[in-house]
Amino acid sequence: MTEDIDEYFRNTIGSLSPVGSRDPDAPIVPGAALTGSRCLELFDSQLGSRQLDLIARELGASKQGYYSIGSSGHESNAGLAAALRHSDPALVHYRSGGFFVERARQVPGTEPLRDVLRGVVTSASEPIAGGRHKVFGSKPLAVIPLTSTIASHLPRAVGLAFGLQRARKLGRHTEWPADSIVLAGIGDASVNHSTTAGAINAALHCAYQGIPMPLLIVCEDNGIGISVRTPGGWIEQTYGRREGLRYFDVHGADLVSTVDTSRRAADYVREHRKPAFLRLRTVRLMGHAGSDLEQAYRTRAEITADYDRDPVLTTGKLLVESGVCTPEEVLARYDGKRVEVRRIADEVLTEATLGTPEEVVEPLPPLRADAWRPAPSTVDSPEPLTLAQGINRALAELLGADEDVLVFGEDVARKGGVYGVTKGLQREIGIGRVFDTLLDEQTVLGTALGTALCGFVPIPEIQYLAYLHNAIDQIRGEAASLRFFSAGQYRNPMVVRIAGYAYQKGFGGHFHNDNSVAAVRDIPGVLVATPCRADDAAGMLRSCVDAARRDGRVCVFVEPIALYHTRDLYEAGDERWLAGFPSSPVPVGAARVYGSGSELTLVSFGNGVPMSLRVARTLAERGIGCRVVDLRWLAPLPEDDLLMAARATGKVLVVDETRRSGGVSEAVLAALIDGGFDGAMRRVTSEDSYIPLGPAAAHVLLSEQEIVDAALKLLG
Numbered sequence: 001m002t003e004d005i006d007e008y009f010r011n012t013i014g015s016l017s018p019v020g021s022r023d024p025d026a027p028i029v030p031g032a033a034l035t036g037s038r039c040l041e042l043f044d045s046q047l048g049s050r051q052l053d054l055i056a057r058e059l060g061a062s063k064q065g066y067y068s069i070g071s072s073g074h075e076s077n078a079g080l081a082a083a084l085r086h087s088d089p090a091l092v093h094y095r096s097g098g099f100f101v102e103r104a105r106q107v108p109g110t111e112p113l114r115d116v117l118r119g120v121v122t123s124a125s126e127p128i129a130g131g132r133h134k135v136f137g138s139k140p141l142a143v144i145p146l147t148s149t150i151a152s153h154l155p156r157a158v159g160l161a162f163g164l165q166r167a168r169k170l171g172r173h174t175e176w177p178a179d180s181i182v183l184a185g186i187g188d189a190s191v192n193h194s195t196t197a198g199a200i201n202a203a204l205h206c207a208y209q210g211i212p213m214p215l216l217i218v219c220e221d222n223g224i225g226i227s228v229r230t231p232g233g234w235i236e237q238t239y240g241r242r243e244g245l246r247y248f249d250v251h252g253a254d255l256v257s258t259v260d261t262s263r264r265a266a267d268y269v270r271e272h273r274k275p276a277f278l279r280l281r282t283v284r285l286m287g288h289a290g291s292d293l294e295q296a297y298r299t300r301a302e303i304t305a306d307y308d309r310d311p312v313l314t315t316g317k318l319l320v321e322s323g324v325c326t327p328e329e330v331l332a333r334y335d336g337k338r339v340e341v342r343r344i345a346d347e348v349l350t351e352a353t354l355g356t357p358e359e360v361v362e363p364l365p366p367l368r369a370d371a372w373r374p375a376p377s378t379v380d381s382p383e384p385l386t387l388a389q390g391i392n393r394a395l396a397e398l399l400g401a402d403e404d405v406l407v408f409g410e411d412v413a414r415k416g417g418v419y420g421v422t423k424g425l426q427r428e429i430g431i432g433r434v435f436d437t438l439l440d441e442q443t444v445l446g447t448a449l450g451t452a453l454c455g456f457v458p459i460p461e462i463q464y465l466a467y468l469h470n471a472i473d474q475i476r477g478e479a480a481s482l483r484f485f486s487a488g489q490y491r492n493p494m495v496v497r498i499a500g501y502a503y504q505k506g507f508g509g510h511f512h513n514d515n516s517v518a519a520v521r522d523i524p525g526v527l528v529a530t531p532c533r534a535d536d537a538a539g540m541l542r543s544c545v546d547a548a549r550r551d552g553r554v555c556v557f558v559e560p561i562a563l564y565h566t567r568d569l570y571e572a573g574d575e576r577w578l579a580g581f582p583s584s585p586v587p588v589g590a591a592r593v594y595g596s597g598s599e600l601t602l603v604s605f606g607n608g609v610p611m612s613l614r615v616a617r618t619l620a621e622r623g624i625g626c627r628v629v630d631l632r633w634l635a636p637l638p639e640d641d642l643l644m645a646a647r648a649t650g651k652v653l654v655v656d657e658t659r660r661s662g663g664v665s666e667a668v669l670a671a672l673i674d675g676g677f678d679g680a681m682r683r684v685t686s687e688d689s690y691i692p693l694g695p696a697a698a699h700v701l702l703s704e705q706e707i708v709d710a711a712l713k714l715l716g
Helices: 002-013 035-063 077-083 097-105 110-121 154-170 194-208 234-239 255-272 301-303 311-321 326-346 357-359 387-401 425-429 441-453 473-482 532-552 610-622 639-649 665-674 694-699 703-716
Strands: 182-187 215-221 246-251 276-281 403-410 434-436 457-462 496-501 527-529 555-560 592-593 600-604 626-630 633-636 650-660 680-688
Touching: 002 154, 002 311, 002 326, 035 077, 035 097, 035 311, 035 326, 077 097, 077 255, 154 215, 154 473, 194 215, 194 555, 215 255, 215 694, 234 246, 234 276, 246 255, 246 680, 255 276, 255 311, 276 457, 276 650, 301 457, 301 665, 311 326, 326 600, 326 633, 357 434, 357 555, 387 403, 387 425, 387 555, 403 441, 403 527, 425 434, 425 665, 441 473, 441 496, 457 532, 457 610, 473 555, 473 703, 496 532, 527 532, 527 680, 532 555, 600 610, 610 626, 610 650, 626 639, 639 650, 650 665, 650 703, 665 680, 680 703
Parallel strands: 182 215, 215 276, 246 276, 403 434, 403 457, 457 496, 496 555, 527 555, 600 626, 600 650, 650 680
Antiparallel strands: 527 633, 592 626
């Protein structure tokens, strides 16, 4: 199987005339830093990337391979790799085959051709993702694997650059040298994505304040995003004149200039610890992917016009015209690399692929409740606390006990949070570990993603659950997937605190009273906790931090806003909803059961728990004995405790303050059925509606009278 660019390369190189020989240790052209011998090495990396693309297409055509988004036309990024250190953490563009192969040259014992081909054929021996996806990633090469093609890794890159400097400031060790820089690669179409705009803004926001930001953003500009053209000059117009963002520009067809410009850009970032933007002009050869019919949106003349800017071809011509190689030697290297890659492809095709569900999900963090046993609390707090006070005390304890804990978000530091939950923490711990961020949820979560890679356990705050939704891919697509697509070699330990749910009085509407927890409940491997009282909140937060630290767990900690400062349960002044600070953590996946009634089990969480307790007292006045189950953990659900309480009464009413469609009650009923419960079951929920402002909220939110009515109907 041959491609047009394959034949064009052979014909063009074959038509060249040899020139006099040149010392390979001399500059490849007069005045260049790049020598002939080094150019040969970079050419070898470019050839490796090109032949990987060609073989991947063959494997795809024969149904033996599963990934054909290639790097052809982008092999000039091998020159970028030559300008960086192999210890500089890199989050690379998905057309970075040349970069990956060249970086591996710097680390003895690595096999980049084999590793990439193993990913193409989903071999379980592939060393980064274990056959779960084809990604450029390697722990020895400091290449952090990505699953995104739309630049959603850029907030993480900003967070990583910030984290490197924060670790250095706090005297903490990271796996990268202190003077490392972070590389983040994107395509020209991705510069228009909100994640790019937000991440670059955040980087400049840091630099403007004098906060070190050693970030090099490389835009591999081939002028087209699948079929949509990037307007000529758009990249330079948008990023070439940004105050505080040093701009570099180079044609990738010129390897000498590529290496030189890339080195100047990297040196600038390393020396000044400020962000820079490198536009690497490339071409895209052989379409977007193997299944892409490029002729449908580009003319034949447009396609073939790019052939002369093929970096593999221009480097081959450079070697011939400089006298380092003859045309025959260049073609021999080209064909030899083809033979080498084909041989490796034949070998990896014999390797085993993932064969069972257990093998596929193995990298996801385990639910090892027995391992999550943090040390008992050292905080002496005999006085009863509100939910907000309990969380505050727990955060103070965690920050004081372990120097790897960071607390940050919008308004969390000086103000102490919108509801005072983090009040006093910065004053007690210091600005280095408790700090405010700019008003951008993508940046808040990206900071958590990056600092987690630096060995911290970040506890970011998202002010309201509704605010999470415009940035949830930072959890879904970035945080939760990293361990899966790196076979556990990279982790994102974090506990994301979110103020959520409804029932606030006199404030809010939908954007401050959101109950859509389904968005986080369905993400594989994510732990979702939802406490409703002080002792549970403190114990659960400690367990989440321990799970994050031990297993790299991504935890979402949803706190009911309406219960933050609640003191009373039944009557005004009874202070029955206050609780002391717990001495022990709350086991992950363990429910809390109130009462021992034998006629009805009320299952709830969040605001529904005190509502259910009040309903239970109302029913008790009618002679009906109830027990109330506070799930506490929405993912994973406490199925054993749930089934035990259900079987004790034989009748279950699920009290769900969220929506009927996509709420929590669906999962609870399914768990009961799956567990073999054959008793009576019913659920009562809020309406499938956004939450309006003011008194109208009462028309769509679940009421205690509705719970009573549903319970009586279930009991007959």
